Amino acid sequence: MLISILEQGMVVAIIAxxxxxxxxVMLAKWYKKPQQGQVLVRTGGGVRVSKTGMFVIPVLHSLEIMDISVKSIVIARQGKEGLVCKDNLRADIKVTFFLKVNGDEEKVREVAQSIGCKRASHPETLIQLFDAKFSDALKTVGKKFDFVELYEKRDEFRLEIAAAIKQDLNGYTLEDTAIDYLEQTPVTHLDEKNILDAEGIKKITDLTAAQKIKANKIMREEQKVIKQQDVEAREAILELERQLAEKEESQRKEVSTIRAREQAEIDKVRSEEHKKSEFARIAAEEEIQVAEENKLRQVIVAAKNKERTEAIETERVEKDRALEANERERVVTLAQIEKEKSIEEEKKNIQEVIRDRVAIQKTVVEEEEKIKDTQALAEADRNKRVAVTAAEQAAEENLVQRIKAAEAAKQAAEFNAKRMLIEAEAEQQSAAQKAEAIKIMADAKASEFASTGLAEAQVMSAKADAREKQGDAEAHVTEVQSLAEAKGIEAKGLATAEAELKVGKARVEVDRERGMTEAQVMLEQATAKEKDGLAAVTVERERYTADAEGILKKAEAMKELDTVGKEHEEFKLKLDKDKQVEMAQIDVQKDIAMAQASVLSEALKNAKIDIVGGDQSFFDKITSSITTGKRVDRLIENSEVLEGIKDNFFHDFEGDTIMDKIRNLISSSGLTTEDAKNLTITALLTKMMVETNGDTKKSALRDLMSKVQNLGLGESTLEHLGLNPN
Structure with missing residues (x-):
């Protein structure tokens, strides 16, 4: 049963x-890939274009292959159809255009639908499509150039043709153009009845005739020059032949003479050389015999020297061997002694390191306890300052609110006084206008009764009445103005007194928070200030009341004056008031300037300052700088911690500051700059004590550690203190 099941499973697997x-196999057969320079166009379910490959299912799809490689077509215009140039000359031209189907899917689809895939790249199809267009482009561009320019500006002509064609080629793209053939059209092919050809024939005839004349002239000049050169050459040849014959004869004579002389010299030299050779042979034989004897003697001497050298060398080797043995024994003995000495020193250093480590651990425990105590004290002091600051802030806020209220009341009083003054001035102007109107009416009535004897009396009476009413109006205005000024001054004084009273109360409330004893003292001071303020207000009120009464009496007295007297008196009062105001302003400015000058003269006796600014800005900047400097000086003088830091960092009793000592110790201990920057001062000194061997340096480090602990700088780093360990 199991075997049958397995057999069935195998059959199913084989079938699958x-x-x-x-x-x-079907998928591989259905998948089509194009060759280089071809694209696949599949129809059925829409037109699809692919350059890489696609599935083509029989019956459902139809596949066509389109050649998109570059093709060339030749456009030739020759003879009567030659290209007409700008100067009306005809040119025989043959241009090859290289184009292909644009590779974009849309362009391929457009070409496939309009032309068909098989016909898209056939030369006949391309000629049918573009012959007229390209010929028109040649005509258009050729008319822009003279015939000679077609040669001189060949690249520009070719680019112009391409530019004229590269617009819309119905899915094709122009790759390049090439001018294969360019020559002038023969005159025999031109039509004399054609206007353009007639002009071309004329120009060709003119140019060729002129060129023929120039060519003939050049040719004749060439013949004349050639003939002249032939004559000159023949004359020169004959002269040279004569000179050659003379030279040859003279040469033969000289050669015979020289040969005879040379033969005699040769014979003489030969005899001399034979004699020298004999002398040389004899001398050589003598030297050979002497050399052989010297050689024998040198051999004997060399043998004796060799024996002596061997004996000396043997003796030296024995001596060196003995010295080396003695030196080896001495070095071994010294090494043993040095080893024992190093062991003893290492034991001693280990004991010192253990002793220093115990001391450091003790110091670390003490530092931790001090840090805890310092943190507790700092926390308590911080809480105390926070409470005091909160109380002071609340009192200052209450004081500011009350001062603002007093200033508002003061401004309201001043506003009411100004309003009353404006109303009084308006009434004065109204009364003056009424008096002027009455005066005009009286003058008019007096002119009507000028013929009677009563006219003068009535006029005088009317004028007197008008003057009386005008004086009454001016007196009333003056009285109202004086009362308004008095009330304004009184209100101002009351507001000032009230503001001072509120300030005193606010100060008392703030001081009460600082302690009962101090609060009692400040309360008595506030009470005294309040009484002084009330007394000052009373005095001011009495003074202002007296001034008001004086002004009223003065106004009543002014009623009895005539118009001219009143105007003169008012002018004197106004002039006196303006004078007092100007003098007061001058005095104030003078006092301010004197005060500033005295302050600056005292503060800047020995200072060197670059002045920037003027008037008040200059004084403010100077005083601000001086205040800042004084504040820093007072802070250092009143702080024991800062005073200690200053003395230890800048006035060390040994002449060196702590930073100088730290830098020297860091450089001698072999620590890096990063260690000095990142470690606290306590950790840095501890590490330096561990890595230092000398007792003097360790003692200096212990003294430095105690100073740092006394200053409270153990947990700070050199970088936090703004100090550069470099």
Missing amino acids: AVIFLGIL
Whole structure:
């Protein structure tokens, strides 16, 4: 049973594998890939274009292959159809255009639908499509150039042709153009009845005739020059032949003489050389015999020297061997002694390191306890300052609110006084206008009764009445103005007194928070200030009341004056008031300037300052700088911690500051700059004590550690203190 099941499973697996392989074969057969320079165009379910490959299912799809490689077509215009140039000359031209189907899917689809895939790249199809367009482009561009320019500006002519064509080629793209042939059209092919050809023939005839004349002239000049050169050459040849014959004869004579002389010299030299050779042979034989004897003697001497050298060398080797043995024994003995000495020193250093480590651990424990105490004290002091600051802030806020209220009341009083003054001035102007109107009416009535004897009396009476009413109005205005000024001054004084009273109360409330004893003292001071303020207000009120009464009496007296007297008196009062105001302003400015000058003269006796600014800005900047400097000086003088830091950092009794000592110790201990920056001062000194061997340096480090602990700088780093360990 099991075997049958296995057999059935194998059959199913084989069938599935066969089906799978069949599907793979079908898919591989259906997948089509184009060659280089071709694209696939599939129809059925829409037109699809691919350059890489696609599936083509039979019956459902139809596949076509389009050639998109570069093709060339030749456009030739020759003879009567030659290209007409700008100067009306005809040119025989042959241009090759290189174009292909644009590779974009949209362009390929457009070409496939309009032309068809098979015909898209056939030369006949391309000629049918573009012959007229390209010929028109040649005509258009050729008319822009003279015939000679077609040669001289060949690249520009070719680019102009390409630019004229590269617009819309219905899915094609122009890759390049090449001018294969360019020559002038023969005159025999031109039509004399054609206007353009007639002008061309005329120009060709003119140019060729002129060129023929120039060519003939050049040719004749050439013949004349050639003939002249031939004559000159023949004359020169004959002269040279004569000179050659003379030279040859003279040469033969000289050669015979020289040969005879040379033969005699040769014979003489030969005899001399034979004699020298004999002398040389004899001398050589003598030297050879002497050399052989010297050689024998040198051999004997060399043998004796060799024996002596061997004996000396043997003796030296024995001596060196003995010295080396003695030196070796001495070095071994010294090494043993040095080893024992190093062991003893290492034991001693280990004991010192253990002793220093115990001391450091003790110091670390003490530092931790001090840090805890310092933190507790700082926390308590911080809480105390926070409470005091909160109380002071609340009192200052209450004081500011009360001062603002007093200033508002003061401004309201001043506003009421100004309003009353304006109303009084308006009434004065109204009364003056009424008096003027009465005066005019009286003058008019007097003119009506000028013929009677009563006219003068009535006029005088009317004028007197008008003057009386005008004086009454001016007196009333003056009285109202004086009362308004008095009330304004009184209100101002009351507001000032009230503000001072509130300030005193606010100060008392703030001081009460600082302690009962101090609060009692400040309360008595506030009470005294309040009484002084009330007394001052009373005095001011009495003074202002007296001034008001004086002004009223003065106004009543002014009623009895005539118009001219009143105007003169008012002018004197106004002038006196303006004078007092100006003098007061001058005095105030003078006092301010004197005060500033005295302050600056005292503060800047020995200072060197660059002045920037003027008037008040200059004084403010100077006083601000001086205040800042004084504040820093007072802070250092009143702080024991800062005074200690200053003395230890800048006035060390040994002449060196702590920073100088730290830098020297860091450089001698072999620590890096990063260690000095990142470690606290306590940790840095501890590490330096561990890595230092000398007792003197360790003692200096212990003294430095105690100073740092006394200053409270153990947990700070050199970088936090703004100090550069470099």
